[in-house]
Amino acid sequence: MGNILFGGNKIFRLWKMENVILANGIGLPAVGFGSYKVSEGQDGTRVVKDALLAGYRLIDTAAMYKNEEQVGKAIKESVIPRNEILLTSKVANTDRGYDSTLRAFDESLRRLGTDYLDLYLIHWPADKAREKDWRNVNAETWRALERLLKEGRARAIGVSNFMKEHLVALSETADILPMVNQIEFHPGWMQREVYNWCVGYGIVIEGWSPLGRTRVLNDPLLIRIAERYSKSVAQICLRWAVQLGVIPLPKSVNPERMKSNIDIFDFTLSEEDMKLIESMPATGESGLSPDNITF
Numbered sequence: 001m002g003n004i005l006f007g008g009n010k011i012f013r014l015w016k017m018e019n020v021i022l023a024n025g026i027g028l029p030a031v032g033f034g035s036y037k038v039s040e041g042q043d044g045t046r047v048v049k050d051a052l053l054a055g056y057r058l059i060d061t062a063a064m065y066k067n068e069e070q071v072g073k074a075i076k077e078s079v080i081p082r083n084e085i086l087l088t089s090k091v092a093n094t095d096r097g098y099d100s101t102l103r104a105f106d107e108s109l110r111r112l113g114t115d116y117l118d119l120y121l122i123h124w125p126a127d128k129a130r131e132k133d134w135r136n137v138n139a140e141t142w143r144a145l146e147r148l149l150k151e152g153r154a155r156a157i158g159v160s161n162f163m164k165e166h167l168v169a170l171s172e173t174a175d176i177l178p179m180v181n182q183i184e185f186h187p188g189w190m191q192r193e194v195y196n197w198c199v200g201y202g203i204v205i206e207g208w209s210p211l212g213r214t215r216v217l218n219d220p221l222l223i224r225i226a227e228r229y230s231k232s233v234a235q236i237c238l239r240w241a242v243q244l245g246v247i248p249l250p251k252s253v254n255p256e257r258m259k260s261n262i263d264i265f266d267f268t269l270s271e272e273d274m275k276l277i278e279s280m281p282a283t284g285e286s287g288l289s290p291d292n293i294t295f
Contacts, residue, residue, distance in 0.1 A: 017055065018265065019248055022179040023202050025117070026156045027085055028103060031262055032058030034208060034249035036065055045066045045077070046255050054258040060182075060206075060249050062090035062123055063108055064295070072112035087114065090123035090160055093146075094295060096137050105153070120145055120154040121182060121295035125166040125290050128294050130191070139173040146176050154178065158204075161290055164197045171201075181225050182206040185246055187237055188216055188283025199245070210248030212284030218259030219283060225273050232260060239264045240277050 008060055019027035033056040038044045044067050048059060052074065061071045063266070068089060089112065095104035109115060122141050126134035148154040158180030171177060181198050184190055185207030198205050211217060217233050226233045234250070238261060241248040250261045269277075 004205070005095070007121055009249055010167055017057070017262070018242070020204055020245065022156050022204055023177070023270075024156060026179070028119070028156075028180075028204070028247055029056070029058040031238060032056065032086075032088075032206065032247055032249045033258070034251035035059065035061045035067055035071055038067050038070070038207070038251065038253070042176070043127070045074045048074035049078055049254075050255045051079050051258055054255060056258070057084060057118050058086040058088070058247070058249075059168050060088045061112075062121075063092040063095070063104060063159070064090065066095070066122055068108055068111035069113075072114065076113055086118040087112065087186075088119040088121065088225060090121040091141065096122070096126060096141045098144045099139040101141050102147070105144075105148055111151075116152070117154045119180060120148060121156060121158045121160045121180065122162075124161045125159070125163075125289055125295050127293065129291060134238070135169045135173075138170055142174055142178075144168055147221050149176065152210055156269045158182070160206075160295075162194070163191075163290060164194050166290065167194070167197060167201075167203075174203060177201060180204050180206055182208055182249070184209050184286055184288065185241060185248070186212040186216055186284065187219070187222060187240060187277045188212060188280045190244075190278065191283040195246075197245075200278065202246065204245070206247045207241050208249050209286060210246075211242055214284070216284035221280065222275060225269075228273075229267055229269075231264075231267065234261060235264050236269070236277075239267065239269055240274065243269055245276060255267050258289075262292060 018030040036048050089108045091104045126137035128134045145157040149157045156176040156179045160182035222233045225272040226236045240247045
């Protein structure tokens with residue numbers, strides 16, 4: 001079940017973690033830790049430190065989350081070396097465009113207290129309903145990310161919440177395809193069209209909100225499957241994503257739940273159960289999409 005890490009007077013067990021390899025050869029842990037809505041200040045720092053001690057090595061944040069300073073402080077204070085942590089941030093919607101994206105990246109580095117990012121993403125695509133020049137806005141923002149990759153300041157680059165139409169448009173001008181697309185992904189909301197497109201072009205999906213809403217965790221089908229494997233519904237949701245090649249990004253402020261969410265590598269869902277989960281009707285989705293984002 002992995003190595004034992006000594007941290008202070010406590011002993012933490014690190015679960016054996018699989019890796020997902022990106023198009024440029026960079027390996028990302030098969031499960032990451034999402035920091036959205038992790039509180040600012042000391043509490044935010046403690047939560048991220050707890051996640052690192054629980055075994056997470058992929059930490060996801062964003063300029064829009066307003067917690068990069070707390071994430072950076074947690075990494076600095078952690079017993080885990082920086083080069084063993086895969087750190088992600090995202091350019092905010094208000095900073096899209098070539099020059100502004102480069103400036104935003106520098107600001108994220110400053111707040112995080114690091115001189116590089118392992119993964120940098122465009123947080124949301126420009127909205128075609130509000131921006132007539134949305135294709136060019138996305139293309140120029142992406143051109144800045146390509147520069148950061150070529151300069152070695154970002155080890156990998158990608159997008160977030162891009163649907164098929166955004167990806168197709170971006171591919172017409174990009175020198176490098178996104179290596180990652182982070183989307184809402186959970187049982188009852190796998191967004192099959194964009195999932196299939198990304199798989200076909202070698203783009204790794206990361207899943208935000210991988211446990212969905214309460215309706216997902218209380219779904220009778222998932223409860224029955226969880227009972228068969230003697231696992232929690234949350235663990236079933238996360239294992240399902242991993243077996244589909246998706247990197248789920250669960251979030252929790254509870255250390256025990258953090259450990260439970262990462263303890264999913266000692267069982268495998270059957271093909272039948274995978275198909276049953278994939279056949280679920282729309283359940284527990286957030287309702288957020290590039291067409292209704294106003295921030």
